[in-house]
Amino acid sequence: MLLEPEYRFIFWLRRGRLSWLFCLVEDVAAIASSSTATSHFQSFTPHKFIQPRTYSTPRHLSRVPSVSSSGFLQMQRSNIIGSQSILRNWLHARYISNASVELRTDSDVVRFSLSKNDDISTTTKSQKKKVMSKKAKVNELRFYRLKAKKKMNSPNPEVRIRYKLEKAKRKETWLIEKLRKFDMPKPPAETFDPEILTEEERHYLKRTGERKKHYVPVGRRGVFGGVVLNMHLHWKNHETVKVICKPCQPGKIHEYAEELARLSKGIVIEIMPNNTIIFYRGKNYVQPKVMSPPDTLSKAKALEKYRYEQSLEHTSQFIERLEKELEEYHHHVAKFKKRKEDAAKDAKVNMLLPTDINSA
Numbered sequence: 001m002l003l004e005p006e007y008r009f010i011f012w013l014r015r016g017r018l019s020w021l022f023c024l025v026e027d028v029a030a031i032a033s034s035s036t037a038t039s040h041f042q043s044f045t046p047h048k049f050i051q052p053r054t055y056s057t058p059r060h061l062s063r064v065p066s067v068s069s070s071g072f073l074q075m076q077r078s079n080i081i082g083s084q085s086i087l088r089n090w091l092h093a094r095y096i097s098n099a100s101v102e103l104r105t106d107s108d109v110v111r112f113s114l115s116k117n118d119d120i121s122t123t124t125k126s127q128k129k130k131v132m133s134k135k136a137k138v139n140e141l142r143f144y145r146l147k148a149k150k151k152m153n154s155p156n157p158e159v160r161i162r163y164k165l166e167k168a169k170r171k172e173t174w175l176i177e178k179l180r181k182f183d184m185p186k187p188p189a190e191t192f193d194p195e196i197l198t199e200e201e202r203h204y205l206k207r208t209g210e211r212k213k214h215y216v217p218v219g220r221r222g223v224f225g226g227v228v229l230n231m232h233l234h235w236k237n238h239e240t241v242k243v244i245c246k247p248c249q250p251g252k253i254h255e256y257a258e259e260l261a262r263l264s265k266g267i268v269i270e271i272m273p274n275n276t277i278i279f280y281r282g283k284n285y286v287q288p289k290v291m292s293p294p295d296t297l298s299k300a301k302a303l304e305k306y307r308y309e310q311s312l313e314h315t316s317q318f319i320e321r322l323e324k325e326l327e328e329y330h331h332h333v334a335k336f337k338k339r340k341e342d343a344a345k346d347a348k349v350n351m352l353l354p355t356d357i358n359s360a
Contacts, residue, residue, distance in 0.1 A: 148163070157329055158326070158329060161322055161325055161326045161329065162326070164322055165319065165322045165323065168319045168322065169319060171311075171315050172312065172315045172316065172319065175308055175312040178308050179305065179308050179309065179312065182297060182301065182304075182305040182308075184295050184296065184297065185295065186295065195267065195282055195283055195284075197267070197280075202270075205239070205240055205269050205278070205280050206269050206270045208239070208240055209240035209241070209270070209278035209280075210242075210278070212238065212240065212241075212242065214234055214238065214241065214242070215241070215243065215244050215276075216230045216231055216234065216241060216242070216243045217243075217244055218244065218245040218246075218248075218256060219247070220247065220306050221299065221303050221306055222302060222305075222306065223256055223259045223260060223296070224296050224297045224298065224302040225292035225293060225296040225297065225298060225299075226292065226299055227243075228260065228263045228264050228292060228293055228296065231243070231260070231264050231266065231279065232287060232288070235266075235281040235287070236287060239280060239281055240269065240278055240279065240280050240281070241278075241279050242276055242277070242278055242279075243256070243260060243276070243277040244275065244276050245275040245276075245277070246275065248275045253271060253275050254271065256277065257271055257277050260277070260279065261279070263296065264279065266279040266280060266281055266282065267279065267280040267281075267282060268280075
């Protein structure tokens with residue numbers, strides 16, 4: 001399609017691709033100063049490529065005065081809105097991009113350069129992650145299962161023991177990571193004046209606590225918020241309270257006594273041999289508004305922690321037993337190898353003895 005002769009713009013449109021060829025033949029300054037130039041000289045947005053650029057000045061432009069880049073850019077920015085609306089009517093959406101073409105005449109060389117519009121944000125396509133199909137996952141699990149079965153049924157005892165040992169150590173690491181989630185941050189110790197009790201007062205409180213029938217149980221969950229809450233409820237009507245720990249590991253009773261004294265602000269009167277602790281509330285006891293401390297576990301969390309601890313204990317014992325078995329196996333192999341070497345030496349000596357006798 002050919003426009004007015006003084007501009008001589010040639011537009012070449014072909015299906016499947018878009019290529020624009022601009023030929024400025026006559027006076028470029030007249031084009032820039034013309035009122036109708038803005039309707040024809042418009043910026044465009046190529047889809048894939050532009051015609052190859054030439055880096056030498058054409059003959060028909062050798063007589064044309066140079067155009068300032070600032071004036072040309074201002075004219076282009078004023079025309080970009082109108083050009084995009086016209087191009088939308090002509091072209092399909094897939095042929096339009098955010099790039100624009102600029103005409104540069106630096107160092108007496110005419111160049112068409114692409115520049116992206118900063119106003120329109122370009123979206124980068126994120127690479128899609130490779131998703132495994134269900135069949136691939138099943139095949140992978142089957143491969144690992146067969147591999148483990150092969151190690152378990154291996155005729156070599158060392159392979160079987162090492163497989164069990166590696167599996168137990170992985171489980172131990174996993175249990176330690178799980179138990180770290182239950183570690184509660186301990187607040188800084190509060191400064192308070194401890195009440196001084198005489199020997200007579202301690203003896204009286206001990207006898208009183210032993211005679212009382214009310215108690216607070218500490219079971220497999222250990223110390224959690226509910227234990228401290230029950231202690232405060234008992235101290236509402238009684239001066240002392242018994243805390244019975246069943247089941248309790250050896251030496252664990254002293255840890256429970258220190259933890260409960262810190263959380264309840266009570267005084268330990270006596271730790272009895274039958275895993276019983278007697279607590280005294282104090283002379284100036286005031287029931288707190290929040291009887292269950294916030295830095296303690298709930299009942300469900302305490303039970304979950306106990307299960308992980310029990311599993312970790314059994315796993316550690318199993319690892320020790322496997323390491324002992326592996327050590328015994330290595331000792332047995334070394335002993336058998338030494339016995340075999342001794343037998344070979346004896347056989348060699350017995351073979352040499354008859355020859356010595358005959359020679360004698």
